[in-house]
Amino acid sequence: MLLVRLFAVVLVSGALVLADVPEAPAAYPDKPITIIVPFGAGGAYGRLGRKMGADLEKKLGVPVVVKNNPGAGGRKGAVVLFKSKPDGYTIGFVHFISFQSNEILRGKKASIDYNKFKIILKLTDAKQFVYVNKKSPIKSLADLKKAGRPIKFATTGVGAVTWVEANALGATLGFPVKFVTGYKNLPKAALAVARGDAEAGAGGYVHVRNVLDDLRMLAFIADKKDPNLPDVPTTTELGLPQLSVLGVPRIMAAPPRTPDDKLQVIRKAVQEIVDDAAFKEWALKGGFFLNPEGPDGTWKVLQANAKIMEGLKPLLQKK
Amino acid sequence: MQTALAEAAMRVTDPAAILMLFMGTTLGVVFGALPGLGTITALAVVLPFTFGMDPMLAMFMYSGIISSGTFGGSVPAILLNTPGTPPNAATCLDGYPMTRRGEGARALAVSATACFVGSLGGAVILLALLPVVKPVVYAFGPPEFFWLVVFGLVTIAFAAKGNMVKGLVGGGLGILLSLIGYTEMYGVYRYTMDSEYLWDGLPLVPFVVGMLAVSELISYSASGGVTASEAAGATGRDWRRQTLQGIRDTFSRPLAVGRATAIGAGIGVIPGVGAGVASFLSYVVAIQGSDKPETFGSGNLEGIIASETANDAKDGGSLLPTVAFGIPGSADMALLLGAFVLHGLQPGPLLLRDHMDLVYALLLGIVISQVLTSGLGLMAVPWLARLSTLPSRAIAPFVLVLVFVGMYMLRSSIFDVGLAVAAGVFGYCMRRFGFPLITVVIGFILGPLAEQAFLQSLMISDGRYDIFYSQPIVVVLMVLTLVTLTLPVAKSLRRKVSGKGAGVP
Structure with missing residues (x-):
């Protein structure tokens, strides 16, 4: 008997829920x-x-x-x-x-x-420039390969976007890549390259602008130029459009x-x-x-x- | 330069500016004093509200927060052995023993005065170094960092005095615990056990606060009584006398104050080293420079001067790379940098050229707000010090609630509260077995910095160890560290030898 009553209660309340007529849809959005x-x-x-x-x-x-x-x-x-x-x-x-x-x-x-x-x-x-220390003999992306030695990049860490970019660049152009990792952010990595901890790095304009005097920009990894530094060629212009998607x-x-x-x-x-x-x-x-x-x-x-x-x-x- | 300074000085007298400074200062002190919160949290809380504000007014608010947090944090460090912010941990070493002796008001007054002098000194050093910031910042790379941090780690040896093995075990344990989490350097997970919570490692603030504060509160509740039994009958006049004594104490030690200011500002200038290193390093140097090194750790007020002055002088120093390079000197400066950018300002050489008035406003703000903090702080000292005469069992639950609320507010994570409790229970057990907890904290804060600088140096040198002793600054830092470590041993050996010699008839 109890079971039947319970069943009835469940059924009725279920029906009530189903019968809960939806209100007319309020204009979205109407709350925070x-x-x-x-x-x-x-x-x-x-x-x-x-x-x-x-x-x-x-x-x-x-x-x-x-x-x-x-x-x-x-x-x-x-x-x-x-x-x-x-x-x-x-x-x-x-x-x-x-x-x-x-x-x-x-x-x-x-x-x-x-x-x-x-x-x-x-x-x-967020698109990045590839850059080197100004004192480095490397003047273009092509020089990275011509150097005939591993190029050391400063980066935040293994698997970070700049790490991926450096490796992709190395794999595409055919030069070995080494890393100094552990920089907390890209401005610090740029400072490290400016100081000479590593020879190369990657970072956006906002990350490099304060140490620009001590860096040489090689390329902008994108298919459109950065209006802040319009003289730097893009990877697409340099014939590496497959890299331009990175960022x-x-x-x-x-x-x-x-x-x-x-x-x-x-x-x-x-x-x-x-x-x-x-x-x-x-x-x-x-x-x-x-x-x-x-x-x-x-x-x-x-x-x-x-x-x-x-x-x-x-x-x-x-x- | 003069016009920019005049412009900033004029703006500071604006009622709105004074209101902002006052609000910033109040927030800074309150957030600093509540264990677990701190300058960074206070900045993060106000950042959205300042979005639409006049940049100059916003700067006044920020400078109020930045300069007042340290003194706020020293109050619970001295009275309750519970650092309000992690860098205040070094203040506990001598501040709390003074409170137990019934000299809480004196210790607080020393801290307030030291903060004021440090802040002023830091601002002066900032102005002096502004033209040469580039060579200074460029001179410090990973190998130099490494020795600086090792120098700070030497504090473990001093904090563990008389209990060397347990102290070293504590320091090692701190370093081990700090390894937990994802290490971006190698892209590997260490001891995270696939827990999302542990991805970022054990969070610093809940761990440190749990370890030092919660464990202290547990032993408060366990032992009962009052902190400063000797001061039980102290009157208001006694506390006021102590306060004046504390002010005199600080000003009568110009050498100690000057040294700590220089160290604090110097460490501040080097991006990424942080206040933790500044206060511990200053503490070690103070011990070295003292003719009574054995009194440190048992209530020597020069210990408070060392850590608090350096802590506050650091702000001026770390402002330097922040405004001149757009590279934050510490975590709170990173937030300040964000605030600059939010207001459409780009820190860097251009900011110094075009918006020097804002930089001066920030500096003036820091100094004025420090005057406010220290002045109001000194007035409040006689009242604050009375806390040390209240029964511990009445204070502990109240502070515990504040700690838990603070922990939760930090990241809205109930796990952080849990971690603070776990660290507290663990810390209490360690305390009972006679481990100096501060060594765990030092290892936890400085260990990862040392590891990172060590590995980075080796990556730079392609694995050659001569990077650690081949540059002039590196050699100086190395020699300083080694001398600091060996001098006490040599001294005690000589004492033993001469003692024996005297004993021979």
């Missing part, structure tokens, strides 16, 4: 949006996130909260975003490169399937299963912000290389990056 930034407040991602938050707030008319969630090379914040409610009210930046190098180069499977993120827009590509794409994304209509709203707003002249000027001043691309283009860039990393895998296994 959170942007998760997977790095600290002062860095490049932090600045970009903060600016995007302020501009989105104006555009969408709802408060936008920027939340820094640093840790594990940007993977921690991504995990938090991945597990957030896919209601369009939590979005963020995802540092995909960190997942890729961790998985491909270090053999560490991520706890989330990062390919399931819904891409909103790729905003910028750090800064991508805004939403948790998997975020409804497409909401994604569209956010994507349109972000795109409009990026296209705005004031934003462009801000980006140029802050050293951001705007290169907006939708989901399809973004996944292509990520796949190309992954392919280059796959090619470098044997290098690590050798060690």
Whole structure:
């Protein structure tokens, strides 16, 4: 008897839940949006996130909260975003490169399937220059091979973007690469090359500008020039277009299963912000290389990056 | 130059600027004094709020925070043996024994005065070094770093005095624990056991605070009583007398203060070494320079002067590579750098050319805010010192709650709180077995820096060890380190020999 009654209760309450008529869909967004930034407040991602938050707030008319969630090379914040409610009210930046190098180069499977993120827009590509110490006899990319000896690069660490770039350059041009690793960030690596700890390095304009007097820029790893240093040739111009894809794409994304209509709203707003002249000027001043691309283009860039990393895998296994 | 300075000086008298300075100072002291929080957290908290502010006003806010955090952190270090920020750990060594003796107010007054002098000295040194910053920054590479850090590690030997084996075990343990995490140098994971939490290693602040603060609070609760039993009957007048005594103590030791200022500012200039090295290194040098080295660690106020002065002088020093090169001298400067960029300013040679007024504003702000901190601090000292006469069992739960809230606020991670508790229990056990905990902390903070500089040096030299003794600065640092280590042994040997000689009839 008790069982029957219990069954009835379950049935009725189930029916009630089902009968809960959905309210008419409110206009999206109608409450605060959170942007998760997977790095600290002062860095490049932090600045970009903060600016995007302020501009989105104006555009969408709802408060936008920027939340820094640093840790594990940007993977921690991504995990938090991945597990957030896919209601369009939590979005963020995802540092995909960190997942890729961790998985491909270090053999560490991520706890989330990062390919399931819904891409909103790729905003910028952090592109790097290849440079040497000014006193070095090397004057061009071709000289790197002609030197006939290993070239030592200063880098943050094994598997970092600049590490990948140096190795890809060595593999493509055919010269051996050595490293001095452990520099905390790219400005410190640039300082190390300027000091003479290592002969060569890679970094963006914002990382090298303070020690430019002591460095010689060899090439810009991109297919478009950096307006800050327009005299430096790109790898595409130098006949190495396969390398030009390298860099750090800064991508805004939403948790998997975020409804497409909401994604569209956010994507349109972000795109409009990026296209705005004031934003462009801000980006140029802050050293951001705007290169907006939708989901399809973004996944292509990520796949190309992954392919280059796959090619470098044997290098690590050798060690 | 004069016009820029005048411009900055004029702006400082603006009511809004004073308000910003005051707010920054208050935040800095509070965040510094709460174990686990600190200057970096305070900066990170205010950064978003200053986004739309006038850059100059924002700079005043930042300088208030930067300069006041250190004194804030020394208060719990002296009164509760619980450093507010990791670099205050060296202050515990002599500050807490003074509190136990009933001289808490004197120790606090020494700290407040030392912070003031250090901050002022650091600013002066910054201005003096501005034209020659490039050769100074360029002169220090990984091999020089290595010897500097080893010099700091020598503190272990002094902190472990009378208990050498346990001290060295503690230091080694600290180094071992610091190895946990992903090492970018080689792209490998060490002892992370596939835990996402351990990817970044054991976080410094929860570990250090757990080790020193939570373990101390546990033993407080276990032992009961009051910290300063001798001061139980002290009156307000006694505390005020002690405060004045502390101010006199500091000013009557110009050599000790000057030395610590030079060391602090010098370490600050070298990017990446940090306040931890500055305060410990200054402490070691103070012991070496003292004619009563055996009194350090049992309440010698020169120990407080050494660590607190260096700690504050470091700010001026580390501002130098930050503004002149865009390369932060320490972690809080890295955040400040971010703040500069947020306000559309690019630190580097151009900033010095075009926005010198902002640099002066920052400096003036640091000095003025330090006057505020030390002045208000000295006024509060007689009241603060009374804490040492309260029953420990009443203080411990209150401080523990603050510690836990601070730990959680840091990264919104409940694991950090758990780690602080675990480190606290572990630290308490070590304490009970007579291990000097400070050695674990020194090993934990400095070990990874030494490892990295050592390996980087070898990568630069292609594996040749002569890099560690072939450059002039390196040789000087090496000789200093070796002398510091061997001198006490040589002294005691000579004493023994002469003692024996005297004994022969």
